[in-house]
Amino acid sequence: MSESDTGVAAVRPAGQAADRLRITEIFHSIQGEADAIGWRTVFVRLTGCPLRCVWCDTEYSFHGGDWHTVDDILAEVASHGARHVCVTGGEPLAQKRCIPLLARLCDAGYEVSLETSGALDVSAVDPRVRKVMDLKAPDSGESARNLWANLAHLLPHDQVKIVIASRADYEWARGVVAEHGIDRRCMVLFSPVHGAVQPRELAQWIIEDRVPVRFQLQLHKLLWNDAPGH
Numbered sequence: 587m588s589e590s591d592t593g594v595a596a597v598r599p600a601g602q603a604a605d606r607l608r609i610t611e612i613f614h615s616i617q618g619e620a621d622a623i624g625w626r627t628v629f630v631r632l633t634g635c636p637l638r639c640v641w642c643d644t645e646y647s648f649h650g651g652d653w654h655t656v657d658d659i660l661a662e663v664a665s666h667g668a669r670h671v672c673v674t675g676g677e678p679l680a681q682k683r684c685i686p687l688l689a690r691l692c693d694a695g696y697e698v699s700l701e702t703s704g705a706l707d708v709s710a711v712d713p714r715v716r717k718v719m720d721l722k723a724p725d726s727g728e729s730a731r732n733l734w735a736n737l738a739h740l741l742p743h744d745q746v747k748i749v750i751a752s753r754a755d756y757e758w759a760r761g762v763v764a765e766h767g768i769d770r771r772c773m774v775l776f777s778p779v780h781g782a783v784q785p786r787e788l789a790q791w792i793i794e795d796r797v798p799v800r801f802q803l804q805l806h807k808l809l810w811n812d813a814p815g816h
Contacts, residue, residue, distance in 0.1 A: 607683050608633040608651040610676065612659065614666040618805035620718045620745050621773060622699060627670040628663045632684060635676040637703050639726040641751060641779045647676040656687050660694060674701040679708070688715050704746075705731040709739045717744040718775075721762060723755035725779075737766055744772040747802075750788060751779040760797050769798040777802050 610631040617627040631644070633651030654662075663671055671691050678684045679702050691698045692714040699716040702708060705728070708717055719736060722728040726749065740746070746768050748759040759776060768774050776799045778788045789801050 605656045605683060605686070606653045607656070607659070607681050607687060609654045609659065610647040610651045612662045614668060616805065616809065617670060617672060618809070619777070619802055620699065620701075620747070620775065621716070622670055622672070622697070623802070623805055625670045626668045627672050628666045628668045630659060630663065630671065630673045630687075632673065632675045632678040632681050634680045635703070636680055637677060637705055637722075637728045637731055639722065639728050639749075641726065641749065641782070644674075644676065656683070656690055659687065660690060663691070663696070664694075669697055670699070671696040672699045672701060677703050677706060679706040679711075685710050685712075688712050703728075703731070704736055705733055707733065708736050711739075713741060717741075719744065719746055721746055721748050721759075723748055723750060723758050725751035725755045725782075729758075734766075737768065737771065740768075740771045742772055745775055746772060747775040747777060749777050749779055751782040753783075753791075756783075756788065756791055760795060763797065763799060774799040775802050776800070777804065780804075 610633045612628065612630050614628050617623055617625045631647055633647055635648055673684065673688060678700060688698060688700060689712045692712050698714065699718055700711060701718045704720045704722065708719060711717055717740065721732055750756050750759060763769055763774055776788060776792060778785050785803055792799060792801055
């Protein structure tokens, strides 16, 4: 994505664009997943994603958006008076200025989480940030994009999320957790794809196999049925 897409970069003072990011939306809602579930949270959704998972529920964030400076983003976040901030996408790390944004949010005293696909390098993410990193199961269509070197950069407060669309996905996920000892690095979350795997079915598989993971449903789907801005 190029700043020239906006048609206005040329009329801005030199250097002013250096800290800008393309933003799909900034909104105040309830965190629907991971270890901050239920907390009032400000979501900063960056535009763009290099992946095309077949079950993606935020395709509207792939294109468009508006340019905002980091200062403007922080001002909007502060206006909502929430302690928790989640930087998400799309794939937020596809914009290189996401890294300094995360650090600025941490410097401002927020509890910051990053939702990332697991396909891009997370090594430069501020260690104060809680990384919620996907590993893409085969039915996503993007499992070949998993960057396995990212596992070495996970900290105890981070989380690995695997979204499961079938029994085959579950078997793959169970094997990956065991092979890489991911549960010994950080929390692992298994989440069913809505309409593909019944939540009770996935929960039963986890119980029967005694898999050391945390089952989760996406609370925002139950509350707002995935409507943008929630």
